[in-house]
Amino acid sequence: MQMLEKVLAHNGLVTAFLLVGIITWLSARLSRRLTLGRVHGSAIAILIGLGLAYYGGVLTGKQSGLADISLFSGIGLMGGAMLRDFAIVATAFEVQVTEARKAGLIGACSLLLGTVLPFIVGASIAHAFGYRDVVSMTTIGAGAITYIVGPVTGAALGASSDVMALSIATGLLKAIMVMVGTPFAARFLGLNNPRSAMVFGGLAGTVSGVSAGLAATDRRLVPYGALVATFHTGLGCLLGPSALYLATKAIMA
């Protein structure tokens, strides 16, 4: 047993391939047996992943979910930014250029809307719960854009650490809601062609939420959504500590 554990721990990435393979197989079966294929297998797989992340977080008290358990550290490499971005870029191979070009303008518009609207919602709710100073409102509002924009903005403005934590939590929850909710809301959102996927990528924000949400809905839509969503964090980091902060200050003054 100890020897097996050593083999697994020493070959982290390979262990991760096996684990994800098992999760995928399990969720494909669950999808067919329990939901008669109505809930996409990838949606269930992502839910299982989030559940394991919760388990790992409770068990270790650290931040990287299942990857903090040394036996499964390889999952951190497999699900880390490097391989995630590598795989996302690879999906661009299937993009139909004419489709993407047709939707370029509306993609850019939705990107801007997707930055401003969540910010307004987040900042208003922060205000309603007693965070009345401009820095805290801006930081929490920025967290509602993505969980990277939040701390970047907060750090630039000098927000307190509890506000930063709150802002990250807001962004993480948003990403998780998008991951889990997208396949169920796909019909309501009209997610059935490249153009709609680009609108979705701009408005729903966070590469992780968009890519997982689209993957669980229709794999072919992933590159179109990701193409737009990837500019989300950059735009948010650009506008958060500057234009959005100044606008909030002007409104509150």
Place this chain on the structure above:
Amino acid sequence: MIIYGTALLAACHLLGLFLGDLLGSLIGVKSNVGGVGIAMLLLIFARLYLHKRGLLPQETEQGVAFWGAMYIPVVVAMAATQNVVAALRGGPVAVLGALGAVVVCGCVIALLNRGGSQQAWQPEAETPQDPLA
């Protein structure tokens, strides 16, 4: 050779991220601006260029296609490394902030997608093949 495809992908990936960092520092942002998006555009253009010249045999394409297909498994692994505990501990401000943002954006997405003229894609093949394939 399969490795040519993977190497092409790697080159686009690295160049894109580098340009994204460069763009970020040019406009004074402490983050990568659209690096992955730039990398995707580079790969699209590279494919068009090489395809036209007949320099893209199927084996080379497989070196990219494999990683595109690994995408969903990677996303599952990513889900397993999220800080779910912290997210759930955020309290009502985080929950309402996130929910509000998602609902508002969802309505705008629905609105925008209903407006334009567009034809729906055929739903994915109904054959009971592995949905994760």
